[in-house]
Amino acid sequence: MPLTIKPKEATQLDLVALGETMIRLSPPGHGRLEFANTLEVWVGGGEYNVAYALSRLGLRTGWSARMVDNPLSHLVLNHARAVGVDVSAVAVVPYDGVGKTDRVGLNFTEVGTGVRASVTMYDRGHSATAHMKPGDVDFDELFAKRGVRWLHTGGIFTALSDSTAATVKEALIKAKNNGTITSYDLNFRSKLWNSQKAQEVTKDLIPYIDCLIGNEEDFQKVLGMEVEGIDAENLGALDTSAYKKMVEKLVQRWPNIKVVGTTLREVKSGLINNWAALLWHDGKFHESRLFKDLEIEDRVGGGDGFASGFAYGFLTGMSPEDCVNLGAAHGALLQTTRGDTSQIFKDELLHVFKGGSARIKR
Numbered sequence: 099m100p101l102t103i104k105p106k107e108a109t110q111l112d113l114v115a116l117g118e119t120m121i122r123l124s125p126p127g128h129g130r131l132e133f134a135n136t137l138e139v140w141v142g143g144g145e146y147n148v149a150y151a152l153s154r155l156g157l158r159t160g161w162s163a164r165m166v167d168n169p170l171s172h173l174v175l176n177h178a179r180a181v182g183v184d185v186s187a188v189a190v191v192p193y194d195g196v197g198k199t200d201r202v203g204l205n206f207t208e209v210g211t212g213v214r215a216s217v218t219m220y221d222r223g224h225s226a227t228a229h230m231k232p233g234d235v236d237f238d239e240l241f242a243k244r245g246v247r248w249l250h251t252g253g254i255f256t257a258l259s260d261s262t263a264a265t266v267k268e269a270l271i272k273a274k275n276n277g278t279i280t281s282y283d284l285n286f287r288s289k290l291w292n293s294q295k296a297q298e299v300t301k302d303l304i305p306y307i308d309c310l311i312g313n314e315e316d317f318q319k320v321l322g323m324e325v326e327g328i329d330a331e332n333l334g335a336l337d338t339s340a341y342k343k344m345v346e347k348l349v350q351r352w353p354n355i356k357v358v359g360t361t362l363r364e365v366k367s368g369l370i371n372n373w374a375a376l377l378w379h380d381g382k383f384h385e386s387r388l389f390k391d392l393e394i395e396d397r398v399g400g401g402d403g404f405a406s407g408f409a410y411g412f413l414t415g416m417s418p419e420d421c422v423n424l425g426a427a428h429g430a431l432l433q434t435t436r437g438d439t440s441q442i443f444k445d446e447l448l449h450v451f452k453g454g455s456a457r458i459k460r
Contacts, residue, residue, distance in 0.1 A: 100380050101356055101412055103279055109245030112157040112413050116269050117145025117255035118227035119174050120203040122438060128211040141177040142438025144254040144285050147402035151440035153181045155410055160184035164230035168193040170202040189234040191226055200226035209396050210368035216397055220289055231261040237272035249273040252283035257290035263299050270306035283405055284312035286319040293319040309357040311405050323348055345378045361404050369394050373430050375404050377422035384419045386426035394433045403432030427451040
């Protein structure tokens with residue numbers, strides 16, 4: 099069944115993302131946190147990154163979360179506003195001066211190189227967004243009165259607490275009741291919850307989701323869907339035929355799912371990956387071109403680049419084949435820059451999407 103997306107004229111926003119946005123602190127280059135005397139400051143979050151990227155590509159986007167009123171929160175909000183992301187659906191609560199009640203989440207990320215992988219250390223406990231609960235944001239105002247074509251959220255935000263999981267369900271139901279397309283990135287994070295809890299919570303959300311995003315580990319850990327021949331503990335090159343069989347079982351089990359997307363990554367080193375993407379839509383699979391030996395500056399956010407790229411394709415009326423190729427191209431480009439959020443322009447995305455080279459432009 100194809101996606102039926104509201105016309106642009108009937109809404110105020112093309113896409114709204116629901117999820118936590120943190121401040122990321124990283125040593126310059128490929129340094130180690132233990133020896134760092136300088137840290138780079140970046141802003142990002144799995145769901146937020148999608149809204150941010152699409153705003154840079156010219157769409158009308160918004161972001162919803164719960165933030166505390168202090169300078170770190172202002173840094174995040176101003177980062178969103180700088181590219182035109184609407185933050186009116188962010189609930190802002192008072193700061194107690196020390197962060198005992200609410201705070202801004204942090205993550206410390208080392209960018210890997212060679213045989214050393216990139217590593218993220220979270221410092222996000224008791225954050226304002228983790229305390230978000232149903233009713234904190236007026237989703238009726240957002241989806242019924244203002245109008246939104248697409249809601250994007252995912253497993254990172256859902257995993258933060260029982261109240262964020264309840265907020266996700268509230269938003270998905272409100273969105274579906276008002277004809278908004280919903281997408282959900284499974285994004286399993288073992289540091290946030292275990293597989294048993296993830297499956298228990300997520301299976302309650304699946305009936306309200308149109309587009310599902312995840313890699314082979316996500317589907318195994320979050321939905322209990324096995325990919326034959328793939329060891330979730332030792333992932334390497336992905337057998338797409340096995341993945342396709344899993345997707346076919348998935349959509350038989352949950353026929354409301356209209357799109358399933360995944361990135362295909364083979365890690366050759368911290369700086370060299372093979373990269374592609376696969377999309378199922380309306381009974382057919384579409385595989386992107388392969389970015390062989392993709393040279394990476396920072397791999398964090400590559401999956402969000404894919405998600406925002408294919409959402410852009412559907413929102414602008416592209417074919418499923420073009421959507422998966424645009425998503426793969428955007429994810430590849432996003433990994434050429436530092437930080438979590440997109441620094442990509444629409445023109446350069448379309449250049450790579452159409453097969454353009456990296457030859458210097460003068």
